[in-house]
Amino acid sequence: DAMVIQNPRYQVTQFGKPVTLSCSQTLNHNVMYWYQQKSSQAPKLLFHYYDKDFNNEADTPDNFQSRRPNTSFCFLDIRSPGLGDAAMYLCATSTWGGAAPWVSTDTQYFGPGTRLTVL
């Protein structure tokens, strides 16, 4: 089945130790998103890619970086995790048709998330 996969599902890191979270998708969607969700809060968009075009949210800390080497994969790098970065990180995908809006998917498809613990 086509899907969005996130690895690892659970990640424990130490304060200040870099960590990379990965997301892969078999949906062939051209838009990929990274969200941060803390307990009892709404998912907060960190950044998204439209194809290789990177779009950072204005309030996303510099500590967070992302890479999208190809359509299928997207990585979230946290360069120096702090205690406040402990959260669930959600990857999502959708398709935007651009000049052909009828091929757009209006909804987003989420991966299962990676729960990050910072010690």
Next chain:
Amino acid sequence: RKEVEQDPGPFNVPEGATVAFNCTYSNSASQSFFWYRQDCRKEPKLLMSVYSSGNEDGRFTAQLNRASQYISLLIRDSKLSDSATYLCVVNPRSGGYQKVTFGIGTKLQVIP
């Protein structure tokens, strides 16, 4: 005013009851609306899309009121398995991508 506002609850209802949630949005140009369901410590999953005047899927009915800028979700004959957080999601269609805004979610607990 928040872009998308929801009552976080919790709503505690007995099994079999009917429960309704509202969600208000501030951007009058918003085009698409959704309800997602999120179980504890899991990812959000699409429950329903809400277009034009609303739609129904089994026990679930979603309504859109553009004049008052709110959407609603009605759950009839609540089941224990309906216990979850229901996220209201709004797509303003700005920038051309599906850069949506999530509400904080309304927590529903169905009690035996």
